[in-house]
Amino acid sequence: MTTQAQQTVTYRNYVNGEWVAASTQQLDASINPANKSEIVGYVQKSGKEDLDRAVQAAKSAQIGWRKLSGATRGDYLYKVADILEKRTDEIAETMTREMGKTLPEAKGETARGVAILRYYAGEGMREIGNVIPSTDSEALMFTTRVPLGVVGVITPWNFPVAIPVWKIAPALIYGNTVVFKPAQETAVTAAKVIQCFAEAGVPAGVVNMVMGDGPVIGHGIAAHPGIDGVTFTGSEQVGKSVGQTALARGAKYQLEMGGKNPVIVLADADLDQAVEATIIGGLRSTGQKCTATSRVIVERAVYEPFKEKLLARVNELKIGDGREKETWMGPCASEKQLRTVLHYIEKGVEEGATLLCGGKQPDGEALKNGFYVEPTVFEHVNSGMTIAQEEIFGPVLALMKVDSLEEAIELANDVEYGLSASIFTKNIGHILAFIQDIDAGLVRINAETAGVELQAPFGGMKQSSSHSREQGRAAIEFFTAVKTVFIKP
Numbered sequence: 001m002t003t004q005a006q007q008t009v010t011y012r013n014y015v016n017g018e019w020v021a022a023s024t025q026q027l028d029a030s031i032n033p034a035n036k037s038e039i040v041g042y043v044q045k046s047g048k049e050d051l052d053r054a055v056q057a058a059k060s061a062q063i064g065w066r067k068l069s070g071a072t073r074g075d076y077l078y079k080v081a082d083i084l085e086k087r088t089d090e091i092a093e094t095m096t097r098e099m100g101k102t103l104p105e106a107k108g109e110t111a112r113g114v115a116i117l118r119y120y121a122g123e124g125m126r127e128i129g130n131v132i133p134s135t136d137s138e139a140l141m142f143t144t145r146v147p148l149g150v151v152g153v154i155t156p157w158n159f160p161v162a163i164p165v166w167k168i169a170p171a172l173i174y175g176n177t178v179v180f181k182p183a184q185e186t187a188v189t190a191a192k193v194i195q196c197f198a199e200a201g202v203p204a205g206v207v208n209m210v211m212g213d214g215p216v217i218g219h220g221i222a223a224h225p226g227i228d229g230v231t232f233t234g235s236e237q238v239g240k241s242v243g244q245t246a247l248a249r250g251a252k253y254q255l256e257m258g259g260k261n262p263v264i265v266l267a268d269a270d271l272d273q274a275v276e277a278t279i280i281g282g283l284r285s286t287g288q289k290c291t292a293t294s295r296v297i298v299e300r301a302v303y304e305p306f307k308e309k310l311l312a313r314v315n316e317l318k319i320g321d322g323r324e325k326e327t328w329m330g331p332c333a334s335e336k337q338l339r340t341v342l343h344y345i346e347k348g349v350e351e352g353a354t355l356l357c358g359g360k361q362p363d364g365e366a367l368k369n370g371f372y373v374e375p376t377v378f379e380h381v382n383s384g385m386t387i388a389q390e391e392i393f394g395p396v397l398a399l400m401k402v403d404s405l406e407e408a409i410e411l412a413n414d415v416e417y418g419l420s421a422s423i424f425t426k427n428i429g430h431i432l433a434f435i436q437d438i439d440a441g442l443v444r445i446n447a448e449t450a451g452v453e454l455q456a457p458f459g460g461m462k463q464s465s466s467h468s469r470e471q472g473r474a475a476i477e478f479f480t481a482v483k484t485v486f487i488k489p
């Protein structure tokens with residue numbers, strides 16, 4: 001019989017084409033949030049010296065990588081995609097064990113990583129500039145694009161495959177080299193993604209991974225003079241400090257941060273469709289998506305039937321280990337996240353909202369060792385309450401009642417964030433008003449607030465992002481700089 005000690009692997013940093021232990025000789029255990037006594041793997045707790053080596057490797061590899069044709073860089077990404085695709089089941093299983101989302105969700109995310117790699121592989125063959133008529137009739141004027149140089153990639157734990165891939169793939173295709181710092185909570189999954197780059201033969205130094213704590217390696221990336229651009233996804237507080245640190249030394253930065261995403265349900269909505277989208281948008285991945293539905297704003301005429309249908313569906317959801325077939329919703333990704341969610345639930349009750357269902361850790365022998373929380377629905381929530389304003393990042397929905405579309409949009413916009421927003425209605429006039437007036441980077445009609453597509457721009461308004469966009473062709477704006485060229489015979 002194999003023991004856990006025999007099975008538990010130690011994952012190393014990837015620097016200059018080699019798997020290396022951190023100079024600190026310190027490790028963290030990455031644990032399974034569905035069963036906190038299960039160690040998924042040991043990961044490096046690196047120091048500044050490890051980061052310096054990775055930056056040096058990325059710098060040395062940069063010119064060689066930039067000088068390859070886009071098509072050749074694309075061929076490497078196609079190879080990475082093929083390898084990731086072959087390893088989908090294994091990597092998805094690791095993701096579920098390491099951060100708790102259900103296996104079908106983890107498989108879907110890994111498949112999305114494959115599709116993103118292929119999308120950006122093709123990008124190596126697409127145009128990178130425009131010809132602009134010069135006022136000099138003998139001259140040729142055009143724009144072209146060049147890479148930034150070395151890009152630092154700082155990612156969270158909620159999409160441990162998709163987010164790193166949607167940052168690393170465009171960075172590489174446009175000719176940058178990368179220093180990647182994954183969230184420590186999901187560093188095993190990240191290491192498996194980087195194994196795919198290594199196995200595909202991506203040249204040494206082009207992709208480097210340094211695991212470690214945010215304030216050490218994450219901050220170190222933002223502050224490092226050898227890093228030309230920093231792309232970050234995570235909390236608003238950390239994002240802003242990353243942005244300020246990068247700006248202070250004149251580096252380019254891009255931040256994707258929180259959301260407080262509303263769904264509006266109008267009186268003429270298909271209520272079954274709206275309920276299903278609210279459940280999926282709000283509670284899939286245990287509500288741990290920046291695009292998750294958090295506020296549910298319902299017109300008075302349909303409030304009661306909507307609430308009844310919603311509660312009936314929520315009460316059916318099966319909580320459990322994401323590896324089990326019957327499980328609909330897994331645990332929170334970490335103890336810290338569980339504490340945050342419970343804190344917000346407590347705050348909701350304290351501030352006078354009415355708890356309709358959930359609100360606590362579920363009972364049951366099978367669940368007592370994991371970071372589980374019940375899907376939770378509040379009503380009588382007003383905009384002044386903390387649960388109506390702050391990002392919870394957990395399976396918590398706040399119901400709010402309104403009398404008109406205008407009131408609904410006003411309420412929806414009454415937060416600091418502006419990432420995604422949905423409306424359920426059949427009225428074209430209401431749809432057009434919503435598209436026009438809602439403060440959100442992703443505007444969704446008769447669809448859940450989550451559900452990002454890789455070929456379209458992704459990003460938010462207000463405090464949700466640094467006003468930049470990721471994914472699709474929009475990625476070229478961050479990962480390259482424009483040169484305007486004027487040629488005269």
Ligand SMILES: NC(=O)C1=CN([C@@H]2O[C@H](COP(=O)(O)OP(=O)(O)OC[C@H]3O[C@@H](n4cnc5c(N)ncnc54)[C@H](O)[C@@H]3O)[C@@H](O)[C@H]2O)C=CC1
Nearest residue numbers: 155156182183214215218219234235238257258290391393
């Ligand atoms: N927009 C999104 O997709 C995400 C939002 N969040 C929000 O953030 C809250 C806290 O989650 P955390 O994991 O603590 O997020 P976080 O913002 O602390 O972590 C995100 C990444 O930043 C790194 N980091 C941490 N401190 C840093 C620093 N001082 N300088 C540079 N990098 C640093 C982390 O190691 C991780 O790689 C959640 O409750 C949720 O509200 C969390 C994850 C993803």
Ligand SMILES: O=C(O)CCC(=O)C(=O)O
Nearest residue numbers: 288289290291450451452
């Ligand atoms: O909804 C999605 O698929 C992406 C969400 C996201 O980027 C995030 O939560 O960080």
